[in-house]
Amino acid sequence: MNALTDKKSIRTTAQGNPGVLERLLAGPWMFILPGVLLYGAFALYPVIYQFWVATTNMATTSISRAEFIGFHNFEVIAADPVFRNSFIFTIAFVLVTVPVQFVLGFGLALFLDQKLPGRLFFRLSIIIPLAISSIIVGLMWRLLLHESNVGFVNAFLGTLGMDPVPWFSQAMHARFSLFIVNIWHAVGTTMIFMLGGLQTLDQEVLEAAEVDGATGWQRIIYVKLPMLRTIAGLAIVLIFAGTFQIFEKVLALTNGGPARATSTIGFEMYTTAFPESGTGQLGMGAAMGLVMFAFILIITIFYVWMVIFEQED
């Protein structure tokens, strides 16, 4: 009896009851943990840390001496007409860009979905701008839209007998320039997603609709689009988040001008926290970043919810 208990206790210490560390190293966590920790430290933690920075008076010259000032930064930016204008412009820009880019991207995808020899070349040319950095896209279009006779677009309009367009010096024109350049750069994303979706559609369903006498438009709106709602939703979320963060193209194309007419939330955040000269207001910039974050978070939550919903279907 005594010997038996002894034996049992020996076995427990030798084999059972392994330490926490050993258990971690034996299972999936040995593979998963390093990557997840690294990602958490440099991708998740900064987002949480942003909330702290936004409630301090932290500046680039006084990082270690930052003091908690509550919601003061938010009060300041809410009262700041420059930030309010950039906020309104960003919202308006997103509201115009998202539907236009989706419709154009979907239209191009429908065009490329037909059996047309050479369509790979057409597809390639539409997505080539995606490979270019936003900041360089801004720089190259500054030359293309140059208001003098150097600019390609104005020179081209001149041959059609039109007057040169003040692409950058007038507020509405500058906003329109930013809109055009952004569409040129990013419409390929929507096209790729929608084309990918179109090519997975069940051909029999489409043929059935054709046999039933549905016209081309009816097939697109009543058959293809509803079947593609998940991917269409994803494309719209991506356009929304991408456009809401627009900043590099503003910096390189218009530098926010004329008179801050093309300043976006992202641009305000960057130039407040990291100005060309002087002290960067990190706390204030972080507060602006959180305003942007709130809007994108709503869309992100909606998207993740949609993914879960679709998976459970």
Place this chain on the structure above:
Amino acid sequence: MASNTVASRRNITNTHQPSNPFNYRKLLSRILSYLFGIGVSLIFIYPIIWLVSVSLKPSWEIYRAPLKLIPSEIQWNVYTEVFNSTPIGDYLLNSMMYAFGGSAITLFFSIMTAYGLSRYLFRGKRTLMLGLLGVQLLPNLVRIIPLFVMMNSLDLINTRHGLILLYGAGGIAYGTWFLKGYFDTIPIELDEAAQIDGASRFRVIWQILLPSIVPGIAALLILQFIAHWNDFAVASVLIRNPNLYPLTVGTFNLIGPDESDFRLLASAALINIVPVVIVFSVLQRFLVSGLSAGAVKR
């Protein structure tokens, strides 16, 4: 009843085959399609071709004949000038180092994490997968201020390894989702057979799984490389020392808000654009399927 079905089936095939072999309407729509396709392609490609033309033109022709595509005299010297009189060559090397280093770190950690998620069942796995996706979707731009403060307190501002570490870490969620999709296509029986024969899990990954997903690894490396090559926001915040500038930040600072030398602007932009556009074009088929794979597979 049976003959009825056959008849209706024949009916369907009939509507599909045009009775008239020479169909003018079809020809016309084909021609319109090509005109449309060529027009669209020009809108996207022509600005880049025109930029090449500007960089090679003699200066006077840039002002006198902005629309002329073929320069009257091709002057390559702008490229030797840019490399000799500006540090753009150093920026190019810096960019390669950052983009390659970051992609390699992402690849290493993503392989490990994706293997763990693909080959093990455990509690919280689904939550972890969705968590990675959710954090990945959070706006990148929002991170730059806290990252600046963090890297400042870690003394990693103005260091090459600091930027490489950030790039590498930031890609792990995307890389994990991407590679897990590839791992999932390999039957687990293959791993089990090798493990019964005495292979360790690391040997299974290295000798059995990785060789079968080379296309996925290459696609991930190239997509990450392009993303880092094109980054401006993070690099411009973390790298303040001009000797360490990557190409995007260097080019932007070189040109500044007032560009009077249009050939410099065009050539510097092209030095940024050409490498990625070539890689992207050559591998497009392969990369595009990678870009939308995660979304379409479901």
